[in-house]
Amino acid sequence: MRSIATFLYPHARDNRLPASHPVIVKARLAFLKAAGINFVLLQLLFLGLFCYIFGSLFQQTSHTHNLSILFVDYDVGGAIGNSVRAAYASLRAPSFPTVVERSPSQYPSTTDLREAVCQTDFWAALYVTAGASGRLAAALAGGTAAATYNASDAMAYIWNEALYPQVADSSISANILLLSNTARVEYSSGNGTGNISSVSGPASLSILAQPWTLVSLDIQPTPQGSRAIYNSVAIILVLIQEFFYLGIINGLSTQFKLYSRVNPYRIALVRNLNSLAYTFVGSLCVTGAIWAFRSGWDVNANQFALSWFTLWLFAHANFVVLDVFTVWLPPPFVPMALVGWISPNVTSVLLPFPLSPAFYRIGYALPAHAVYQILTDIWSGGCNPQLDYALPVLFAWELLGLLLSGLGVFRRCHFATIAEERQANEFDEQLDAAVGLEMVKMQEMRKQSRIEREAEIEERKSWPEGGEGREGRPATRTGEEEEEETQVFKAQLADVMERVNTRQRREQEQAGVPCGFGPAFDLAFSKPADDESE
Structure with missing residues (x-):
């Protein structure tokens, strides 16, 4: 039973040459050579591209220290600022952003800090508000200070999430939050920077557990999922x-x-x-x-x-x-x-x-x-x-x-x-070759016809008067003979055309003038105008 493929495409296997045929052997070698060269080129290209991309991401975490964070302690000499310094000393590593401390005189207000981040001088700015340590100490002592204490008025940071959002989230915001939490532990420990000797009342105990809430001042929040692409x-x-x-x-x-x-x-x-x-x-x-x-x-x-x-x-x-x-x-x-x-x-x-x-x-x-x-x-x-x-x-x-x-x-x-002129010249050369071969054939046919007529005349002279030759008139060519002559002519014409095409291809290769017309995609709905209609 024939396969479905053969049934759908019955001529797919017609006129196939055997694998040992010289034409197939030559084409196979050329194909394997071309495929092998492109195999190697493409593998090297994509290997290089993969290495290039992966190299840019290689040891990304160890380069995090190249991201700088500005730190300004407006509560000069306060316990909270000291806690931040102690926390950074324990966290400092290649995988943690570099905290650069500057004096309040260089950045007198939070507006100056925002401008420094906005101008991309730093990836973020962390600051401690003025008097924050005193307010926290008073709240831990109890009384009305504990009841009115605002944990959000102690420490804050300014950053821009729109600037590489995923990096800003993981390497900047998350690490600043880690720094704040580590500073809180440093402050709250018995021998920590807060120098806490006693805590009075349940409100103060709650404040000790959460001495401050880090405030995020995001210049441009960019939390949407589509930011990833x-x-x-x-x-x-x-x-x-x-x-x-x-x-x-x-x-x-x-x-x-x-x-x-x-x-x-x-x-x-x-x-x-x-x-x-x-x-x-x-x-x-x-x-x-x-x-x-x-x-x-x-x-x-x-x-x-x-x-x-x-x-x-x-x-x-x-x-x-x-x-x-x-x-x-x-x-x-x-x-x-x-x-x-x-x-x-x-x-x-x-x-x-x-x-x-x-x-x-x-x-x-x-x-x-x-x-x-x-x-x-x-x-x-x-x-x-x-x-x-x-x-x-x-x-x-x-x-x-x-x-x-x-x-x-x-x-x-x-x-x-140049290509059109060459194509026209090629057509003219092929036409001239075909016409020339046809003219040679016609001349040979005329010569043969003339020889036959002369032979017939000579034969007629030898006939008896009033009689005919024993074989009668020369026999006309049979259909087989005409078909044989046609096939011989086609073979001769094909040989001439092949020689012309070979020479033209050799001339084109010797010209060696490559011109890329670019990738071209055919459209089913577009047709070139007919030359006859122009």
Whole structure:
């Protein structure tokens, strides 16, 4: 019984050559060689990319000390401040942020502390309020002070959760909370920094168990779940989105033979306008999705518009950069270039650079890092002032991409024209070869016909008068003979055409002028205009 596959596709096994056939042997060797080379290249590429990404995350915890926290004790010389110092001395390690103490004269008010965090001089600012130790000591002594004691008016910290939210939560906020709890233990211990000798009354006992409540002053709370992909999947999808539309544009340009028919200036203008419109709408969709799933995130319409335009610039810069890759790189390397472009860009925003080895600071030059810094600045109300380098980086990629992409249009037009001329010449050569062979055949047929006629005349002369030869008139060619002549002619024509094609391929290889027209995706609903209708 025939298999279902054979039943559905009955001609799938027709005209198959045996495995030992010279053509198959030659093709098999070429296939294995090409597959082996690409096997090695792709394995090395992805191994390098995996090592690059994992290297940026390697020993992340041991780099936590590169994150600095400002500490200011407004309760100068108080027991609470001493507790914090003692707690930090016990917690100090490579896996704990560095606490940098400054005097109140350098930061006279909490507004100055907020500004220091806002300007990214520090990742957070921890402070003890003035008179906090005295109020706590009075409350522990009992009386009305214990009844009116406010545990939240002792210690607080200022931070910006919008700046790498997951890192800020785990490495900054959680560690400051650990520092506060350790300081509380230091304060409450019998021989601790609080120097507690006695406690009066149940209210005071309750205060001793919880001497203060650490207050969190978050510049931009960012608790929504979608924050986890702002610096990962969202960046990847934007890059892939541009690559696929670039493939569609290239496919349409090739289908309609624009590169050999339309002025390159017009092509470059239309491509840029098209890509600008596409990235404009695409960035609107991305920003709209962020806002739709912000889950109570406190951002406004102005921040929406600024985010939209920032993502627009980022998307279009990547569009033209990917276009440059498709023009100047050999076609087999374009997919590798895409992956090689996405990976470093995403790696540059996975973690803040202080948590990665110093080598990864090359990410400052990548557009993904720049756009994330700008977006963080927008979302936190200007509390990530990195625009002085982030905007120039984005515009530099945009301008460089526009320049090389425009030049790439001329390159495509140049080689498209050469390709069409070569194709026309090839057709003419093949036609001339076929016509020449046909003319030779016709000449041979005329010569043969003339010889036959002369032979017939000579034979007629030898006939008796009024009679005919014993064999009569020369016999006409049979159908088998005509078929045999046709097959011989086809074989001769095929041999000539093969020689012409071989020579043309050799000339093309010797020319050695590769031009990448870029990835091209065919569309089922698009058809090139018929030449006859033009």
